[in-house]
Amino acid sequence: MVDLIYTVVSLIVIVPLALFLGVIYSYLLRKLSARFQWRVGPMFRMYGDLKPLLGTTRLLQPLYDILKLYGKETVVPDVSRRRLFVYSPYLSLIFAVAAIFFIPFPGMPLLSGVPYSLIIASYLLIASILFTILGPVASGSPWAAIGARREVELFLVSELGFVLSVFAVAIARQSLVIWDISSGGQSVYFALLTVTAGALMLVAMLGKLHIKPFDMPEAEAEIVAGPYTEYSGKLLGTYYLTKVFLLYGLVALFISLFLPPIATDVLWLPLYIVAAVVLVFLLTAVQVLNPRYRIRNAINWYLKVAIPLGVLNFVIALAIWLVV
Amino acid sequence: MKFGSTPDIAEYVRKEIYPDGLEYVLLRENRVVVKVNPGDLAKVAELFVKKFEARLIHATAVDLELKGFEVLHIYDFSKLKDRLVVVVKALVDKDSPEFPSIANITWQATWAEREMKELLGVKPSGMPDPRHQFLPHEWPNPVESGSIPEGYKFDGSSTTKEMYLPLRMPIEEAYQTLIPIGPYHPGVIEGQIVYVKVEGEQVVAADIKTGFHHRGIMRLIEQRGYNKGAFIAERVCGICSAAHGLAYITCTENLYEAEVPDRALYIRTLLVELNRMHSHLLWVGVVADVIGWKTGFMLTWGLRERVMDIIEAITGNRVNYGIWRMGGVSRDVPQELAEKAKRTVDDLKEECAKLLMLVADHPVVKSRLIGVGPLTKAQAYDGGAVGPVARASNWKIDVRADNPPHAIYDPKVISWEVITDDHCDTFGRTLVRVKELLVSCGIVSQCLEYLAKTTGEVRIKPKTVPLGAEAVGLNEAPRGELAYYIRASDKDSSLPHTIRIRTPSYRNNAIIPLMLVGSNLADVPVVMGSTDQCLACTDRLEIINERDGSRKSLTWDQLVNLSRRVSRW
Numbered sequence: 001m002v003d004l005i006y007t008v009v010s011l012i013v014i015v016p017l018a019l020f021l022g023v024i025y026s027y028l029l030r031k032l033s034a035r036f037q038w039r040v041g042p043m044f045r046m047y048g049d050l051k052p053l054l055g056t057t058r059l060l061q062p063l064y065d066i067l068k069l070y071g072k073e074t075v076v077p078d079v080s081r082r083r084l085f086v087y088s089p090y091l092s093l094i095f096a097v098a099a100i101f102f103i104p105f106p107g108m109p110l111l112s113g114v115p116y117s118l119i120i121a122s123y124l125l126i127a128s129i130l131f132t133i134l135g136p137v138a139s140g141s142p143w144a145a146i147g148a149r150r151e152v153e154l155f156l157v158s159e160l161g162f163v164l165s166v167f168a169v170a171i172a173r174q175s176l177v178i179w180d181i182s183s184g185g186q187s188v189y190f191a192l193l194t195v196t197a198g199a200l201m202l203v204a205m206l207g208k209l210h211i212k213p214f215d216m217p218e219a220e221a222e223i224v225a226g227p228y229t230e231y232s233g234k235l236l237g238t239y240y241l242t243k244v245f246l247l248y249g250l251v252a253l254f255i256s257l258f259l260p261p262i263a264t265d266v267l268w269l270p271l272y273i274v275a276a277v278v279l280v281f282l283l284t285a286v287q288v289l290n291p292r293y294r295i296r297n298a299i300n301w302y303l304k305v306a307i308p309l310g311v312l313n314f315v316i317a318l319a320i321w322l323v324v
Numbered sequence: 325m326k327f328g329s330t331p332d333i334a335e336y337v338r339k340e341i342y343p344d345g346l347e348y349v350l351l352r353e354n355r356v357v358v359k360v361n362p363g364d365l366a367k368v369a370e371l372f373v374k375k376f377e378a379r380l381i382h383a384t385a386v387d388l389e390l391k392g393f394e395v396l397h398i399y400d401f402s403k404l405k406d407r408l409v410v411v412v413k414a415l416v417d418k419d420s421p422e423f424p425s426i427a428n429i430t431w432q433a434t435w436a437e438r439e440m441k442e443l444l445g446v447k448p449s450g451m452p453d454p455r456h457q458f459l460p461h462e463w464p465n466p467v468e469s470g471s472i473p474e475g476y477k478f479d480g481s482s483t484t485k486e487m488y489l490p491l492r493m494p495i496e497e498a499y500q501t502l503i504p505i506g507p508y509h510p511g512v513i514e515g516q517i518v519y520v521k522v523e524g525e526q527v528v529a530a531d532i533k534t535g536f537h538h539r540g541i542m543r544l545i546e547q548r549g550y551n552k553g554a555f556i557a558e559r560v561c562g563i564c565s566a567a568h569g570l571a572y573i574t575c576t577e578n579l580y581e582a583e584v585p586d587r588a589l590y591i592r593t594l595l596v597e598l599n600r601m602h603s604h605l606l607w608v609g610v611v612a613d614v615i616g617w618k619t620g621f622m623l624t625w626g627l628r629e630r631v632m633d634i635i636e637a638i639t640g641n642r643v644n645y646g647i648w649r650m651g652g653v654s655r656d657v658p659q660e661l662a663e664k665a666k667r668t669v670d671d672l673k674e675e676c677a678k679l680l681m682l683v684a685d686h687p688v689v690k691s692r693l694i695g696v697g698p699l700t701k702a703q704a705y706d707g708g709a710v711g712p713v714a715r716a717s718n719w720k721i722d723v724r725a726d727n728p729p730h731a732i733y734d735p736k737v738i739s740w741e742v743i744t745d746d747h748c749d750t751f752g753r754t755l756v757r758v759k760e761l762l763v764s765c766g767i768v769s770q771c772l773e774y775l776a777k778t779t780g781e782v783r784i785k786p787k788t789v790p791l792g793a794e795a796v797g798l799n800e801a802p803r804g805e806l807a808y809y810i811r812a813s814d815k816d817s818s819l820p821h822t823i824r825i826r827t828p829s830y831r832n833n834a835i836i837p838l839m840l841v842g843s844n845l846a847d848v849p850v851v852m853g854s855t856d857q858c859l860a861c862t863d864r865l866e867i868i869n870e871r872d873g874s875r876k877s878l879t880w881d882q883l884v885n886l887s888r889r890v891s892r893w
Contacts, residue, residue: 037622142503146845212616213688219616222846291688292616294846
């Protein structure tokens with residue numbers, strides 16, 4: 001009974017917590033890339049004379065940017081398939097929020113102990129991205145169509161890397177329950193798998209989060225805003241909110257799968273934060289160092305990297321399964 | 325320094341180049357006017373282009389009121405004879421202003437003829453592409469200048485049926501496969517439309533239309549006189565303002581017997597090269613931005629800011645310098661400032677070299693630029709490419725070497741070189757600009773060294789401009805050859821009768837659709853950016869890929885297949 005109440009309470013707590021952490025990660029992404037680019041970025045400590053006007057910190061700037069959109073007019077184009085166009089952002093958000101219920105946070109196992117939680121979480125993350133494709137397709141804009149097409153192509157190859165890395169770990173740990181994986185012990189073999197499968201997962205995250213060089217679905221110089229061209233107001237805000245949750249969800253999934261047992265006990269929380277910051281830093285470094293690939297180059301690159309690395313992962317995972 | 329002509333050059337033109345002209349007039353700086361009958365224009369063009377490989381600089385017309393229209397074709401013969409430019413003139417009647425079009429002989433004349441048709445109402449007969457140049461294509465009326473037929477009634481209505489359909493596509497098809505890039509689009513800052521027909525992500529046809537910026541600057545100068553003209557000319561373009569200033573001043577100084585002090589010439593070179601430096605840095609940044617590399621954009625623009633600071637310290641302004649005067653410049657560069665600026669420029673050169681080599685060596689940048697927007701030397705020659713676009717196709721043209729403006733580009737005094745590259749694609753254009761930037765650094769450094777060591781006057785009072793004088797002024801803008809033609813008024817010695825400007829983007833934008841076909845949609849902004857288009861300069865262009873009737877033309881399918889083969893991965 002106590003367990004049930006604790007789970008319910010933690011499910012309620014995790015949503016604002018995930019939003020907050022997602023916003024902080026987005027802030028870090030923006031701030032770090034700004035510093036890499038000789039810019040200032042959103043201020044952590046505001047200049048003294050601007051404090052009365054802008055507040056002491058702009059740490060939540062990514063959130064303000066989203067909230068602003070909720071106050072704007074929402075335009076639905078005439079030529080769109082209205083129902084799909086309007087519901088897609090919300091469905092996408094719902095799936096993203098549902099996914100984070102299955103990913104543990106230090107001190108909060110949430111639903112990660114349920115059978116097959118790894119498959120459920122992966123499915124929910126995929127579904128969330130699927131609806132960022134379906135809505136734009138329904139909008140009837142050529143830019144959105146091209147953006148969605150690129151998104152599909154990118155999605156197929158990045159998903160390949162994602163699945164290969166996640167299930168290599170599942171095979172090595174002989175479990176499809178995230179909680180079992182994240183509470184498992186560490187050893188030299190698992191550390192080796194963490195390096196290779198973690199690298200593949202990071203590569204897959206680049207595609208899922210549209211980090212350069214894989215942001216071609218949103219290439220503003222070519223196709224305006226890509227899938228989001230026709231979206232505005234609340235609907236666009238919902239898509240951005242989804243992205244924040246996805247960023248949190250993928251980082252949390254990475255830590256719980258590849259860095260056990262950080263995501264289990266509340267005492268690991270400081271290390272969890274450090275791991276998350278390092279991950280975001282890695283993503284930022286890739287983001288600022290690269291221009292955008294063409295979609296074909298991106299697919300080639302993914303196939304060249306994901307398949308050999310994935311096969312390597314499986315070999316290591318099988319070896320661990322058989323030997324250890 | 326005085327600027328004169330080789331005395332017997334007009335005789336040379338009569339004997340060696342074209343003996344059948346009606347009249348030969350020698351202008352300053354080896355510009356020779358040859359008057360011919362209007363019917364001979366095509367014959368002359370054929371002779372010049374085919375036999376002497378002369379390059380058409382510009383074709384335009386002058387309204388001589390009661391006398392009629394004077395059609396001008398300006399050819400560059402500088403490869404044949406030092407600094408020789410031949411201006412072919414033909415007087416056509418006002419009532420029937422017809423003359424043969426030369427667009428079939430040298431395709432570059434297409435826009436020029438459409439422009440004069442629209443601006444003056446003359447009628448080049450046999451034009452391959454008679455559409456409007458600045459006005460909307462569906463504009464129902466003939467242009468309101470020149471001759472309007474008697475009893476003609478203005479009709480402002482336009483219906484959907486008459487709507488111009490880009491690339492001759494039916495409306496239903498256009499809804500599915502036509503991507504309009506512009507008139508206002510994040511990839512291109514200024515206004516123009518590039519119609520792109522795509523199959524998947526493959527561009528199969530392209531068309532371009534500008535006309536969103538026409539400000540009538542040439543007319544403004546005609547009304548304000550020579551002195552104020554220098555300031556207006558600078559405002560043609562915000563990025564290459566120094567190049568426009570120098571080209572204008574070169575042109576006006578060619579109207580009278582000009583003398584310019586050496587120190588002024590050095591200051592002019594200094595400014596034009598600083599201008600080129602910041603323009604090229606800006607271009608690298610823009611291309612980095614277009615391929616999605618915000619970091620490259622920020623870093624190059626950070627370096628550009630320092631060049632702008634030097635310019636500001638010298639002239640007091642960042643964009644329009646306002647120091648161009650007939651007979652010199654308006655401001656001196658103090659010796660201390662020159663020394664200080666020289667140190668900054670030398671530091672900057674190292675940093676630029678490092679950063680730009682990083683840009684040119686980045687694997688993802690290379691994958692985005694190599695093979696994109698291919699343009700062979702033959703295509704560049706036929707299409708009339710100028711500047712870095714032509715040089716990247718391994719065609720060595722540079723006005724600074726061939727036909728220098730009134731500044732210091734003498735290889736005996738300043739060591740510099742013309743950069744060419746044989747990549748024939750966007751990567752080649754990047755390399756050319758990056759190397760030119762470093763060459764410009766060298767020139768600036770040498771100029772500053774001279775200015776730091778010497779003193780002297782910077783301006784000699786100009787003489788009165790003779791009535792009815794004519795001149796052609798050329799300069800190498802960062803984007804390519806820039807040409808000014810001025811005809812002085814017959815009545816007032818302070819007013820020009822006609823001024824014509826031909827900007828480099830006018831030419832380079834022409835080739836864009838040619839480079840676009842067969843490329844990936846992701847490369848469209850890169851190809852458009854690779855010419856460093858300056859639409860405020862241009863604003864006048866239109867082209868289709870199917871060059872029906874032209875001699876070097878490829879058929880549509882050939883062109884598509886050719887370009888697809890090139891771009892396949």
